[in-house]
Amino acid sequence: MSTKRWAVTRYILMEQLQLLWRAYAIILIAFVVLPLLFAILTGNLGHYSFTSTLTDLGIGVAFGFFISITMSLTYDNFKLLIQNGISRKTYWQARVISLIGLSFGMEIIATLYNFLVTAPARGHSGQAFLGSTLYSLYDHFLGSNLFVNILGYMVFNWLFFIGLGLTGMAVGSIFSLLTKFTRNIALIAIPVLGFFLLVFLSNSSLNQHSYNLDGLVNFLKFLMGYHANAQPGYFNPTVPMLTMIIGCVIMGGIAYYFNQKLKLKK
């Protein structure tokens, strides 16, 4: 890795770690400390379960939100980096490298937490815990070896985090090119249009005789790893993984394209 790319990667990674530390501190305060204080103040300490609160933290989910939001923050770092003689290409590369690295690290931490803290605290076996996650659709496909299944679960989540981060990067890069006015309009218009699209799709599925959505449904089932008569737990995880990889490449490409167009606004 070139000296500059390494320097920028290090800078972004350190910045992300600082933000991540603060984000988890806020989560701990909001979901552990404050309920505890509230229970003490209201005299309901008997109803407060420290173990239950701690095991429901959802480290992975929080990281998903964190990585998609922080990766979308583009313009401030662009200003700092172009001020310091760093090209747009290096900025993009460093962000992708730090995203991959940070997601990997956090996936390991989240997995260790889930299987060493949450699962035992709930009295679940490792395999039973897998069955309570999104990976439950695939948790028997690779056989009965728990370690292999956990490995599959980790790769699945890792790719998902990378996809979220790259989507954040793509959206952030596009928004960085817009004026404040256009950005505000887009922020209002996109959720409204999304809502109408959802209403349209749900109406369409209720009136199947008007629109035949079988093809779309079958395609979505395929993307989720469904294959002939497969029961949940036996879906093929490699299909959604490949789909996520393709999605990552597309989002990364969009992020790169718009990142190359970043320029000083004033």
Add this chain to the structure above:
Amino acid sequence: MSIQLQAITQQFHGQSVLDNLNLTIEPKKIYGLLGRNGAGKSTLLNIISDRLFPTSGTATLDGETLHDNDHTLGRLYLMSEVNMYNDRSRLKRLLNSTALFYGAFDRDYATQLAAKFDLNLNQRFGKLSTGYRTIFKLIVALCVPADYIFLDEPVLGLDANHRELFYQALIDSYTERPRTFVISTHLIEEIANLIEHVFILDQHQIIVNGSVSDILDRAYMITGPDTDVTGYTAGLNVIGQDHLGGITANYVYGALEDDRPIPDTVTIERLDLQKLFVNLTNAKEATTHVN
């Protein structure tokens, strides 16, 4: 070994800001980039430092493109009027990040300069006054290991004492490590003795490009009674005129004809850089006005 701008054109919303501009910036020289408000000085500097894309044309450093190129961009530094730093960042952290990205950043000199300017490096950038923001940016500009330093409005918000301190620091730094400085400012008199070479940007073009001494050798103020001055300067490149009572001053840019007899009532003096700049950049307005 130079920065080369070739056929740079920049348009915003269909309006021309720079038009087919060609320029060479050589190593280890101090340049002045002069132009009126809105002439395109900042745009030009932003194009060189790859913060803006030109509509057409190329910018290279030693033959290598300046666009999206860490190697060439790392050899220049633009201290701009626009604040590029995050308001929440502490100055010490900004120095650290500059050192991380540029390498070989002169941290000791930065600390010395901060002390001289009475700048507390523990403060957040957003908490600084306009003057102190400028001071911080100047300190960084003088301490980065870049070969080409561009200073856009380097004394914005600085009081006279701090301006003196800055000019002295610039001279010291240049003497210690000669490199190229391009100074874009409206305070021409203050930098006139610092710069070796001047670019004057007007009407989207570079209208003057040369060493300060050569340019001033061709700039004259011819004063005397109106008829004598008008007669003497007929056919010369008169770029401006002043009247006071019966006395007229014609400003001429270009060679005087040696064989032309000088009337006893007429005196010829050299122009200073500011007066030359004012008359050159007013010339078109004056012409329009006369016509």
